[in-house]
Amino acid sequence: MSDTKADGHHARVRFLSKNTHGTVKYWGWRSNLDGTGTTKNWSTTASDSSGLFDIGIQVARFEGNTLLNSCTDW
Structure with missing residues (x-):
């Protein structure tokens, strides 16, 4: 994951999964704090x-531990 915006915020990414019952699991955030x-x-x-039915990814900009904005793709 690359941080491409010189905005003073850091980037995070996390894995998402959906099981065969439709339950979404939000895995832990991984951070790029290096600028x-x-x-x-x-x-x-x-x-x-229960099996893995769908796999996704969420990327976000953070200020400290505050999520500023994000996008998700399945």
Whole structure:
């Protein structure tokens, strides 16, 4: 995940999953606190005892722990 905007805020990303019953799980946020022009990479795995039906990602701008705006894609 890259921080491409010189706005003084930091970028976060998180994994989303939906099980076969439609229940959405919001996984933990990963943060890029290193500033504009920096990129962070993570590896992850996901499982759900009810199965995984849909996978998504949410990216956001934060000021401290306050979410300023975000977008989600499934």
